[in-house]
Amino acid sequence: MSENPLVAGTSEPDERVLEAALRPKNLHDFVGQQRVREQLSLVLEAARIRERTSDHVLLSGPPGLGKTTLAMIVAAEMNAPLRISSGPAIQHAGDLAAILSSLAEGEVLFLDEIHRMSRPAEEMLYMAMEDFRVDIVVGKGAGATAIPLELPPFTLVGATTRAGLLPGPLRDRFGFTGHLEFYSISELELVLRRSAMLMDLKVNSAGFTEIASRSRxxxxxxxxxxxxxxxxxxxxxxxxxxxxxxxxxxxxxEVDARGLDRLDRSVLHALCTKFGGGPVGLSTLAIAVGEETETVETVAEPFLVREGLLGRTPRGRIAMPDAWIHLGLTPPEDMPLGPGTAPTPSSSFDDEQ
Incomplete structure (x- = not known):
């Protein structure tokens, strides 16, 4: 089974084409993330006044909040070409050297999922970001020779969904770091109004609110x-x-009034009806709903925890009181959490304890 494509983090090719058409082209049209927009606008305006390339930019936050769009806006605001790549595509230092050596002066390089780069490539990127040069090693062993390669000034925009996995030396080389937060319903309504106008759709205010409230x-x-x-x-x-x-x-x-899809409800229903609300290990829960462990952990669990429907404890996953209410089920009489089952979302623990 696969997750509902409506709320998945990935897009089909035709979906990506339409998403690109709906992307705002400048900071003025970008909805939400007011603090990040203001800070980024200041950084870019200062670079234009100094007639220099902008400082390197790191954008972090969950998928779908606008990191790629902001990278495109950085290039547009600086009137510079944009080169797009990703961390998983750069597995060797040579891959990164090939990209860097072909950059034009002032060009913006966008690296999505930058935390997934290989370590040798990361180490090469340190020098490229700071000194605009890289050392190309020719040969092996005692006969190896490092040939310095000067790079034109460029701006790196890195995007990551897991900023904590970035090594400190790399994170410290970014001149500006912005963290994108989830949108409120009112902000999503503004996004939908702009999209509806571009798509020539007639939607009333209540329709926008209904869609926004289910959009996670x-x-x-x-x-x-x-x-x-x-x-x-x-x-x-x-x-x-x-x-x-x-x-x-x-x-x-199958997207309900709270934004839950089939997978979300299956996880909660199995947790409440098959395991009495838990605690239960993640892999056991995934088997119960017929999904891969990674799918449950990365697709369903973050939203359910954020909504207060599911809790993560040292003993496993538990259904929170709101989960029973949302599913229309009667919670057990001993529903109040005991000292050993208090949710600890930020902790790491053994799945099957």
Whole structure:
């Protein structure tokens, strides 16, 4: 089984094309993340005044909040070309050297999932970011020779969903670090209004609110749900989208009023009905819902924990009181958490203790 594509972190090729068309082209059009926008605007304006390349920029936060869009905006605001690559694609120092040596002066290099670069490539990137040079090693052993290669000034924009995995020396070389937060419903409504205008859709305020409330605080998901509601309205010959129509469309796609999809509800239902609310180990829970452990941990669990529906404890996963209420189930009489089962979201622990 695979996760619901409506709330997954990845996109199909045609979805990515449409997402690109909906991306804002400048900071003025970018909705939400006000503090990051203001800080980044200041950094870019100062670079333009000094007629220099901007400081390197690190953007962190969950998927779908606009890190790639902001990287594109940095290039557009600096009137510079943009080169896009990713950490997993750079597994050798030679891969990075090839990219860096082909950069033009002032070019913006965007590295997505930068925390997944190989260690040799990271070490080469240190010198490139700080001194705009790299040493190319020719030969092996005692006969190896390092040939210095000067690089034109460039701006690196790194994006990561797991900033804690970045080594300190790399993180410290970024002149600006911005962390993107989940969006509020009102901010998502602004995102949806802009997208609906570009897609020439007629949606009333209640319709925007209905879609935004099911979007997990993520613009990428909000735009994806809007497109599915558009498809439903088109097939059913509805020109105007309201809350009722949006609700019916998203119910058909198994996205409920709180934003939970089939996988989320399956995890909660199994936890409550098969394991009495837990605690239960992650791998056991994944087997119960017929999914891979990684899928449950990376796709469903973060949202369920953030919503207060699932708790992580030293003994395993537990269903929180809201989970029982959301599923319409009666919680056990001893539902109050004891000292040994208090949720500790930030702790790491053995899955099957």
């Amino acid at each position: 605080g993520t613009p990428r998901i909000a735009n994806r749900l809007l497109r599915r509601v558009r498809d439903w309205a088109l097939v059913h010959r509805n020109e105007h989208i309201d809350a009722t129509l949006a609700s019916r469309a998203l119910d058909m796609y």
